[in-house]
Amino acid sequence: MSGQSTTHTAPRQGGTGPAGGRTGQLLSGLAMALGLVLFLGGFGWGAVVYRPYTVPTTSMTPTIGAGDRVLAQRIDSGDVRRGDVVVFEDTTWANAPVLKRVVAVGGDTVSCCRDGRLEVNGKEIDEPYLPEDTAAGFNNFPEVTVPKGRLFLLGDERTGSVDSTAHLTDAANGTVSRGAVQARVDAVVWPMDGMLTAPTGFEELGPLSSPGPLRTITAMVIAGAVLVLGGAAYGPLARRAGASRARAKAESAGAR
Numbered sequence: 586m587s588g589q590s591t592t593h594t595a596p597r598q599g600g601t602g603p604a605g606g607r608t609g610q611l612l613s614g615l616a617m618a619l620g621l622v623l624f625l626g627g628f629g630w631g632a633v634v635y636r637p638y639t640v641p642t643t644s645m646t647p648t649i650g651a652g653d654r655v656l657a658q659r660i661d662s663g664d665v666r667r668g669d670v671v672v673f674e675d676t677t678w679a680n681a682p683v684l685k686r687v688v689a690v691g692g693d694t695v696s697c698c699r700d701g702r703l704e705v706n707g708k709e710i711d712e713p714y715l716p717e718d719t720a721a722g723f724n725n726f727p728e729v730t731v732p733k734g735r736l737f738l739l740g741d742e743r744t745g746s747v748d749s750t751a752h753l754t755d756a757a758n759g760t761v762s763r764g765a766v767q768a769r770v771d772a773v774v775w776p777m778d779g780m781l782t783a784p785t786g787f788e789e790l791g792p793l794s795s796p797g798p799l800r801t802i803t804a805m806v807i808a809g810a811v812l813v814l815g816g817a818a819y820g821p822l823a824r825r826a827g828a829s830r831a832r833a834k835a836e837s838a839g840a841r
Contacts, residue, residue, distance in 0.1 A: 609819060610819075610820070612819075613816045613817075613819035613820060614816065615816075616812045616813075616815055616816035616819075617812065617813050617816035617817060619809075619812055620808075620809045620810065620811070620812025620813035620814075620815075620816060621809065621813060622809070623805045623806070623808050623809030623812065624805070624806055624809025624810055624813060625809070626805060626809075627802045627803070627804075627805030627806035627809060628806060630798070630802050630805070631656075631799075631802045631806075633659075634658055634659060634797060634798060634802070635656045635657065635658055635659070635768075635771070635797070635799070636656070636657050636659060636672075636767070636768050637654060637655070637656055637657075637774075638654070638655050638657055638672055638682065638684065638768075638770075639652065639653070639654055639655075640652065640653045640654075640655060640684055643742055643745065644684075644685070644740035644741075644742050644745060644746035644747065644748070645670065645684060645685070645686070645740050645741045645742065645746075646716065646741065646742045647714070647716055647741070647742075648670070648686075648714050648741045648781065648782075649670070649684070649741075649770070649773055653773050653775065653776065653778075654773070654774050654775035655684075655770045655771075655772065655773050655774065656770070656771055656772050656774050656799060657671075657672050657767070657768030657769055657770045657771065658768055658769050658770075658771050658797035658799075659767070659768050660766070660768060660769050662762075662763035662764045662765075662766050663763070664769070664794065665687055665690070665736065665763055665766050665769070665794075666687070666690070666787075666791065666792065666793055666794045667687055667688065667689065667690060667693075667705070667784070667787040667790055667791060667793070668686065668687065668688075668783075668784025668786070668787040668793055668794070669686070669687045669769050669770075669784075669794050670684065670685070670686050670687075670769065670770040670781060671684070671685065671686075671687055671736075671738070671766045671767075671768065671769050671770070672684050672766070672767050672768045672769075672770065673685075673738075673761055673765040673766045673767060674765055674767065675761050675762070675765045677752065677755060678747075678752065678761070682767065684770065685738035685739060685740055685746070685748050685749075686738060686739055686740070686741060686784075687736050687737070687738055688703060688705060688710070688737055688738065688739050688787075689705050689729075689731045689736070689737035690731060690735075690736055690737075691731050691732060691733040691734050691735055691736075691763075692730075692731065692733060693705055693706055693730075693731045693737070693790075694706055694707070694728050694729065694730050694731075695728070695729050695731065695737050696726065696727060696728035696729065697725055697726050697750075698725055703739075705787070705790060706790060708789060708790065710786045710787060711785075711786035712741075712784070712786050713782075713786070714741055714782055714784070715741055715743065716741070716742060726750050726753060729749075729753070729758050729759065729760075730758075731758075731760055732757065732758075732760060734762060734763050734764075735757060735760035735761060735762055735763065736760060736761050736762075736763060736766070737749045737759065737760050737761075738761060749761070769794060769797075771796055771797045771799050772799055780796060780799070780800070
């Protein structure tokens with residue numbers, strides 16, 4: 586007989602390949618694809634829905650400070666409600682976007698102050714977001730009836746804010762057209778103070794605005810980043826785990 590050598594090939598265990606097997610690679614690829622969709626979709630959705638603004642003054646402290654970066658949701662003028670912090674442009678106020686809080690809408694009567702509180706439609710409004718010393722320095726103003734389609738706006742720093750009270754002698758009694766509103770502020774993102782507190786003091790006068798989709802968008806971006814990073818890390822981790830198993834097997838065989 587001629588000398589023949591027979592080579593025995595060890596069976597592949599579990600169908601695994603060099604980087605954790607076809608199933609693992611497929612799942613890794615799917616995770617990365619889904620992650621990219623969520624990550625880019627979240628950023629795209631946010632770019633469509635929100636506008637960033639940097640606040641130049643202290644008129645909205647302590648809710649929003651000078652230099653803070655906010656995200657404001659683009660809204661229709663008809664969606665503005667009492668208590669909203671809005672960004673608007675009115676050339677009789679300034680030649681730049683202005684950020685104030687809506688305290689009365691068309692048809693409301695508004696005045697200040699009884700017991701140091703704002704009064705809208707005969708109701709004293711609880712405003713816990715104001716500075717603690719606001720009542721002591723609140724500027725009194727006579728009752729104003731807000732014309733239909735217009736808004737009365739104040740800064741949260743009532744003693745130093747150039748707001749509707751500074752324009753009471755204007756033709757519109759300090760009010761601003763609903764159509765001047767560009768967006769409603771949802772959150773302070775720098776520093777990361779988060780979502781604005783709901784202005785619950787206005788609830789008895791009518792429904793409040795619901796928060797925008799910022800939380801959902803943030804969750805999409807975070808989930809997408811986790812899936813992309815996890816999927817990208819799977820291959821190197823699987824190879825490292827496979828190499829460790831191979832070394833352990835070789836050491837075990839050599840010890841016999």
